[in-house]
Amino acid sequence: xxxxxxxxxxxxxxxRREFDAAFAAPPRPPNRDVVSLLGxxxxxxxxxxxxxxxxxxxxxxxxxxxxxRSPALLGLAGLRGQLMPVFSLTxxxxxxxxxQAPRWFAVQGGEAPVALALESCSGFQSVPxxxxxxxxxxxxxxxxxxxxARVGPSHWWIIDLASLLQDLAAKGGPATR
Amino acid sequence: xxxxxxxxxxxxKGFGATLALTLLxxxxxxxLLHRTITMSADLVEDTTQDLIDAxxxxxxxxxxxxxxRTSLANRDPRRAQAIATAHEEAVVLVTSxxxxxxxxxxxxxxxxxxxxxxxxxxxxNRVLESSKDRSAEASLKMFEDEVQPxxxxxxxxxxxxxxxxxxxxxxxxxxxxxxxxWAYAILLSLMALIVFAAVVVSVVLVRTxxxxxxxxxxxxxxxxxxxxxxxxxxATGAKEAATAVSEITTTISELLASSKQISESAQRVxxxxxxxxxxxxxxxxxxxxxxxxxxxxxxxxxxxVNQMLxxxxxxxxxxxxxxxxxxxxxxxNILAINATIEAAGAGEYGKRFSVVAEEIRRLADRVxxxxxxxxxxxxxxxxxxxxxxxxxxxxxxAVDAGERQFSDVTSSFKHIAGLVSxxxxxxxxxxxxxxxxxxxxxxxxxxxxxxxxxxxxTEASASQTLQTATQLTTxxxxxxALVKTSSNGSR
Numbered sequence: 001x002x003x004x005x006x007x008x009x010x011x012x013x014x015x016r017r018e019f020d021a022a023f024a025a026p027p028r029p030p031n032r033d034v035v036s037l038l039g040x041x042x043x044x045x046x047x048x049x050x051x052x053x054x055x056x057x058x059x060x061x062x063x064x065x066x067x068x069r070s071p072a073l074l075g076l077a078g079l080r081g082q083l084m085p086v087f088s089l090t091x092x093x094x095x096x097x098x099x100q101a102p103r104w105f106a107v108q109g110g111e112a113p114v115a116l117a118l119e120s121c122s123g124f125q126s127v128p129x130x131x132x133x134x135x136x137x138x139x140x141x142x143x144x145x146x147x148x149a150r151v152g153p154s155h156w157w158i159i160d161l162a163s164l165l166q167d168l169a170a171k172g173g174p175a176t177r
Numbered sequence: 178x179x180x181x182x183x184x185x186x187x188x189x190k191g192f193g194a195t196l197a198l199t200l201l202x203x204x205x206x207x208x209l210l211h212r213t214i215t216m217s218a219d220l221v222e223d224t225t226q227d228l229i230d231a232x233x234x235x236x237x238x239x240x241x242x243x244x245x246r247t248s249l250a251n252r253d254p255r256r257a258q259a260i261a262t263a264h265e266e267a268v269v270l271v272t273s274x275x276x277x278x279x280x281x282x283x284x285x286x287x288x289x290x291x292x293x294x295x296x297x298x299x300x301x302n303r304v305l306e307s308s309k310d311r312s313a314e315a316s317l318k319m320f321e322d323e324v325q326p327x328x329x330x331x332x333x334x335x336x337x338x339x340x341x342x343x344x345x346x347x348x349x350x351x352x353x354x355x356x357x358x359w360a361y362a363i364l365l366s367l368m369a370l371i372v373f374a375a376v377v378v379s380v381v382l383v384r385t386x387x388x389x390x391x392x393x394x395x396x397x398x399x400x401x402x403x404x405x406x407x408x409x410x411x412a413t414g415a416k417e418a419a420t421a422v423s424e425i426t427t428t429i430s431e432l433l434a435s436s437k438q439i440s441e442s443a444q445r446v447x448x449x450x451x452x453x454x455x456x457x458x459x460x461x462x463x464x465x466x467x468x469x470x471x472x473x474x475x476x477x478x479x480x481x482v483n484q485m486l487x488x489x490x491x492x493x494x495x496x497x498x499x500x501x502x503x504x505x506x507x508x509x510n511i512l513a514i515n516a517t518i519e520a521a522g523a524g525e526y527g528k529r530f531s532v533v534a535e536e537i538r539r540l541a542d543r544v545x546x547x548x549x550x551x552x553x554x555x556x557x558x559x560x561x562x563x564x565x566x567x568x569x570x571x572x573x574x575a576v577d578a579g580e581r582q583f584s585d586v587t588s589s590f591k592h593i594a595g596l597v598s599x600x601x602x603x604x605x606x607x608x609x610x611x612x613x614x615x616x617x618x619x620x621x622x623x624x625x626x627x628x629x630x631x632x633x634x635t636e637a638s639a640s641q642t643l644q645t646a647t648q649l650t651t652x653x654x655x656x657x658a659l660v661k662t663s664s665n666g667s668r
Binding site: 010015022036038051052054055056057058059104121123124126 | 507508510511513514515517518519521535536538542543545547
């Protein structure tokens with residue numbers, strides 16, 4: 001999903017003109033009143049991750065299965081010279097594991113980097129802060145859904161990644177070096 | 178007369194017996210009559226001849242005398258010839274008298290006459306001889322003295338002969354009367370006998386014939402009764418037969434009309450079958466053309482399918498390229514995200530870079546959006562292509578099935594055409610058969626008409642037979658009555 005004009009309405013000439021005009025226009029300052037979200041559809045739910053909560057996004061690599069206490073642990077993967085555990089975000093959110101192989105790794109930096117396996121990404125969205133509202137549902141909050149962003153006609157549940165990782169650490173999941 | 182003999186034979190025998198008796202009577206009568214007549218005729222003839230000869234002799238004697246006197250009186254020598262002629266005639270007559278004699282007395286008389294005639298002639302000749310020397314009167318006197326007595330003697334002899342002849346004739350008449358009496362008696366007796374025999378024969382014959390006639394009449398009556406009854410039955414049967422024949426004629430007429438209708442229908446059917454066969458042949462050609470068209474359609478469909486499959490493959494290739502583009506867009510987006518993340522981590526130094534990253538991300542989003550749209554279009558196209566391919570394959574299968582069915586239809590049509598042809602042949606044969614049947618029915622109708630005519634004639638004949646039988650019965654009754662009447666009368 002994109003917040004730009006519908007592609008069907010664009011023509012090559014319009015795109016060219018817009019692109020060319022972009023070079024003619026003064027550089028735009030960064031918009032600080034938006035929240036950059038990465039859409040992650042899981043089990044027909046529209047979840048989202050804050051971009052700024054991630055270290056990077058990578059293409060999923062080979063996961064070496066290792067035993068662990070967390071059912072969400074998929075195994076270990078070597079990412080840019082770092083060996084880090086890979087957890088299924090789908091399982092962490094309480095959904096059954098998807099049979100589809102993960103497509104992306106959302107890498108959470110820090111001292112104990114963790115890779116969250118994503119089966120798919122619906123896209124990047126910059127949502128105005130006014131469209132982001134906290135979630136009061138205890139069930140959602142129990143699943144680390146603390147905010148909801150209005151994206152077009154739908155809502156994305158913003159995953160509190162820190163809370164999720166804390167919970168994961170509390171359960172003795174990650175942080176195995 | 179036995180019963181085994183026929184009626185005609187019996188009648189013939191009876192009539193034969195009667196005829197035989199009649200013939201016997203006739204024969205006896207004829208014999209007696211012939212005898213009587215013969216005897217009478219001979220006797221009469223002899224007697225008559227004798228009397229004639231005697232009279233001629235008498236005449237000759239008289240002529241001799243006359244000629245002699247004349248010759249003596251006239252001294253005519255020419256009278257001698259006449260005298261000689263008369264003498265010769267007298268000799269002949271005497272000879273004739275002596276040819277048929279019935280007794281010695283008669284013979285003696287004839288001899289006496291002959292002798293007397295000789296003496297008379299001698300006497301006359303002497304007188305004539307002596308007359309030459311004498312006078313006529315002397316000659317005449319001598320004639321009277323010598324010749325005349327001889328003449329008288331001769332005439333006496335002749336008269337005695339005549340008398341005897343008359344006496345003999347009378348005696349014969351008497352004897353003839355006796356003979357006639359006996360003949361009559363015999364004839365009468367014979368006639369009585371014959372009549373009696375005829376009566377007996379008639380009675381026997383009548384009785385026999387009556388008995389047999391009665392028996393025959395009885396048979397005839399019974400036969401005529403039976404014949405009458407049979408004729409009645411025959412007449413009744415003939416009427417019933419005529420009625421049946423009339424019904425049959427009506428039925429045959431209806432059958433003939435029906436046969437003609439069937440024949441006409443068969444002709445129409447044959448015509449229709451011929452048209453059907455022609456149409457089948459035309460249809461066969463049309464089907465072949467259609468089959469060729471179907472084959473062409475199939476080939477076209479196969480081409481379309483192949484093209485659609487090719488289009489599908491190309492769509493897949495487009496999809497593959499689109500996947501690549503989408504992957505590139507996604508990767509670009511991820512890179513842009515990562516760039517944004519790095520820019521956010523760079524702080525103030527990454528602000529402009531975040532703008533560029535944002536632009537790249539937006540561009541990647543657009544690419545993603547366009548790829549999505551393209552994907553959708555490709556998917557739609559692929560779906561349409563698949564649907565078209567499926568439809569085309571379905572159509573191809575349908576065309577194949579249709580072609581197979583068409584082939585089956587062609588085979589069936591050919592088979593139908595063959596059957597139609599066979600049917601046409603059969604219909605033509607049926608038409609011919611129905612025509613022959615109609616002809617046969619017409620012949621049967623004509624034959625039935627002949628039979629009806631014969632039946633009517635039989636009926637008429639039966640009626641006539643009945644009438645004849647009735648007449649025969651009546652006739653037999655009448656004959657029986659007549660025979661009974663005759664039998665009663667004959668008793």
